[in-house]
Amino acid sequence: MKTRSACILCGSDHSRVRFEKQQREFLECCDCGLMWIDPLPTRAEVEARYRTAYSSGEYAPFAQAHEMRSLISQHRIERVLEVAQSGRWLDVGCSTGSFVAAAVRAGCVAEGLDISREAVEIARESGLLAHHGRVEDFEPTQLYDTITAFDVLEHSPEPQAFVKRLRGWLRPGGTLVLTLPDLRSVYPRFLMGRHWFYFWPDEHLFYWNAETVTRLLRDAGLNVKRISRSHKPLSLDYAARNLENFNAILGRIARAAVGVLPDKLASRVFPLYLGEMFVVARAVPGPATDPIADQMTDGA
Ligand SMILES: [Zn+2]
Incomplete structure (x- = not known):
């Protein structure tokens, strides 16, 4: 520490x-x-967590929920295809590969990178190209046209080095897409305050808003083109179960509330807005644009 x-x-x-x-x-x-x-936490402490996070730690229930993961990935690929460049894609923090699989299904040449050996092995078993390693060490053989990193930046103990590495792997004009919790969303500001589930030590280390993430990316040589709300298609019972990972008490309350719903409603999938932002940036040389003026347009 x-x-x-x-x-x-x-x-x-x-x-x-x-x-x-x-x-x-x-x-x-x-x-x-x-x-x-x-x-x-130090980088070594963060890495130690991820070594076992999938098999025994807090990601285990999420890793097992294949159906929900592929729904989320399908939703993401639809949004990313609207803004991304065709060509070679890399998903950083690819986990067990559901987004890489969705990208391949959409006709993209996609591969993944993840720090968890267990997650990468699962991705490879499904026939996907996945690299095991840390962002600090990975050396791609070619530059990418599109790099995605969903719900990753907030976990990084060295966010500036993280985005600079990603920028270095993009060809000029290439696209970076991030999702991450938004400090200006309605949950931390009005609804939940410090009880917001994404205020989550020691998983989420840095907390961003549109301006701070724009500055971070600009300093790394990336121009933010769009920041919008990010939704996750989730069923209410799945969302309630996952909430317990973030906050045991809130999770139990949510499960009790969902428990009284008819099964059909509890298992129905809704696009839930949980206070995350969807950030699109381009590796373009030249002066940075200012996306703040038209940020937070509603996404899908
Ligand atoms: Zn400051």
């Missing part, structure tokens, strides 16, 4: 404690609005 009070994004020393949760302070930069947990 290491304590870091200076903002990694803007360098400001002015941070304040917004709240505490699970023995972690949530710090907010008073100048740029970036939030992070303090103390932050």
Whole structure:
């Protein structure tokens, strides 16, 4: 664990404690609005978690929910195809490969990269091209036209190095698509405050909004083209079960609430907005554009 009070994004020393949760302070930069947990786990601690996260840890129920994963991936591929370049694709944090599979089904030449050997082996068993390794070490043989990283950035202990690596793997003009929790969404601001399920130590380390993620990407040589709301198609019973991973009490309340619904309704899939953003950026040389003015247009 290491304590870091200076903002990694803007360098400001002015941070304040917004709240505490699970023995972690949530710090907010008073100048740029970036939030992070303090103390932050080290990279080695983060990597140790992922070694077993799939077989025994908190990702196990999610990894097993193949049907839900493929629904989410199908939803994502439809959105990504609207903005992405054809050619070679890489999904960073590909997990067991459901998005890579959806991309291949859509006719793309897609491969994945994941830090979890267990997840990569599952992806390979389904015939997908998946690389096992860390973003810091991976050396692609060719540049990519499109790189996706769904729900990954918030887990990175070194987000600047992370996006710079991804930028380096894109050809000029290539597209980067991210999804991540949005600090300006209605959940942390109005509905749930610090009880928002995505305020999740020590899984989610840095917390972004449209402006801070735009700055992060611009500093790495990427121009943000669009930021919109991201939905996940989920059934209510599945969402309630997963909520227990984030917050045991809220999860139990949600399961009890879903438990009184008719089976048909509880298992029906809805596009749920959980407070995530969908970010599209391009690796284009030249001055950065300002997407903030027309951000948060409603996505699918
Ligand atoms: Zn800052």
